[in-house]
Amino acid sequence: MRRRTxxxxxxxxxxxxxxxxxxxLGVDARPVRRPTELVGLAGIILxxxxxxxxxxxxxxxxxREPLVxxxxxxxxxxxxxxxxxxxxxxxxxxxSDQQTFGGLDVTVRRNAFGSQVASFEADVDVAGxxxxxxxxxxxxxxxxEQAGSGVEVLSVVRPDDGHPRIVAVRQQHLFGVSFHPEVxxxxxxxxxxxxxxx
Ligand code: GLN
Numbered sequence: 415m416r417r418r419t420x421x422x423x424x425x426x427x428x429x430x431x432x433x434x435x436x437x438x439l440g441v442d443a444r445p446v447r448r449p450t451e452l453v454g455l456a457g458i459i460l461x462x463x464x465x466x467x468x469x470x471x472x473x474x475x476x477x478r479e480p481l482v483x484x485x486x487x488x489x490x491x492x493x494x495x496x497x498x499x500x501x502x503x504x505x506x507x508x509x510s511d512q513q514t515f516g517g518l519d520v521t522v523r524r525n526a527f528g529s530q531v532a533s534f535e536a537d538v539d540v541a542g543x544x545x546x547x548x549x550x551x552x553x554x555x556x557x558x559e560q561a562g563s564g565v566e567v568l569s570v571v572r573p574d575d576g577h578p579r580i581v582a583v584r585q586q587h588l589f590g591v592s593f594h595p596e597v598x599x600x601x602x603x604x605x606x607x608x609x610x611x612x
Contacts (some may be wrong), residue, residue, distance in 0.1 A: 418456035418611060421446040423481070424456040425471035425611045427463020427496060431596035434610040435604045452508055455489065457612045461582040462495030462553065462594050466526065469500070478515070492589040492607040498583075498590030499524060499556050505557055509539055516592050518588050519562030526592075527573060538593070540582050543602050550581065550593035584610075 418582070421434045424445035434502035436443035436459075446452060458481075460468075472478035484503075485491055493501040500515050502522035527534070532554050537547035550571070561567055569582035581592035591612060595603035 417442055419444055419454060421455040421458040422474050423458060426467045427461040428596050429461055432459045432461050434602055435596050439604055439608060447475050447477060449477055450559055452453055452480055452484055455547050457490035460491060460493040460497030460500050462497055462551060465496040465499040466512050468496055469513050482515050485515055490610045495592060498592060501590050503564040518585050518590060519565055520583055521550055521556045521560040521561045522556045524556050525554050527555055536571050538569050538581060540547055543606050548600060548603060549598050551597050552593045555592040557581055559595055
């Protein structure tokens with residue numbers, strides 16, 4: 415089979431953990447900071463971290479515009495936590511000058527689970543991932559407040575207030591989760607993304 419290279423946006427956040435997960439799955443993985451590093455990728459992971467910082471650094475490294483163009487052109491992308499925020503078309507509780515890369519027709523609320531439960535772990539069922547629930551590690555996590563009609567909702571959690579909250583979505587070549595699969599040993603979420611690659 416043809417070797418595929420998957421990039422990991424390496425501006426800030428859980429870059430090494432995603433590179434390690436890809437390597438464990440036998441995929442060539444490459445950190446991406448510069449526009450030239452986008453060339454030839456089969457897909458890209460946008461790691462969790464701090465979305466305001468990722469936004470600023472993407473502009474400082476001049477990688478923002480080519481990355482946005484690549485996403486618009488169909489480059490498969492998987493965003494985790496802050497990475498999901500970066501894929502969202504609309505944000506709630508963003509900084510005033512905060513921009514996203516966009517592409518996912520969703521409204522994402524930052525730090526949505528509130529300060530009381532800023533970080534927690536929960537087993538979550540994800541549509542399309544078999545073999546039982548995925549252990550979700552949520553760290554100052556966002557949720558998807560509203561999803562457009564073309565967006566598949568893959569997973570919800572029910573926090574203490576009882577309202578189901580969307581924590582995984584897919585729209586064609588774009589996939590995002592609120593949690594951090596790269597900090598667990600479970601590779602199924604990364605495998606799901608690899609299954610999206612051409
Ligand atoms: N709260 C962070 C943000 O808004 C995301 C947290 C994370 O990626 N773990 O960017």
